[in-house]
Amino acid sequence: MENAAQKDTLFDRLGGSAAIDRLVDLFYDRMDTLDEAKGIRALHPADLGRTRTDLKRYLTEWTGGPRLYTPEKGHPRMRQRHMHVAIGEGERDAWLMCMRGALEEVVSDAQARAVLYENMAKLADWMRNQPEKP
Secondary structure, X not given: OOOHHXXXXXXXXXXXXXXXXXXXXXXXXXXXXXXXXHHHHOOOOOOOHHHHHHHHHHHHHHOOOOOOOHHHHOOOOHHHHOOOOOOOHHHHHHHHHHHHHHXXXXXXXXXXXXXXXXXXXXXXXXXXXXXXXX
């Protein structure tokens, strides 16, 4: 029988690996198809295979699932890994728009969805490396 503590992670509340995989795939599908996301899509490689895998591994670990990211990549250092890319308010907002839509499609637990989005919004804002526009 499953221990209640095993269901306490955000990873489990989201729906585990299957949900993370679907979330990331829908996120990048939105980035590929939404006009508002063309700018951030252009910042990514044409082939998103490795990018999708990395985000799936990162989100799995970040939400309390198995450690899939750090054994291969080390400490996430997300801001440092993205410093070569100009990230301002527009890029942050487009990224969050794609993620919000994917979350709404994938995560049925409204509270878990809200917690993850709030954490992602904080991370996305912290990733900005361009000054705010007046």
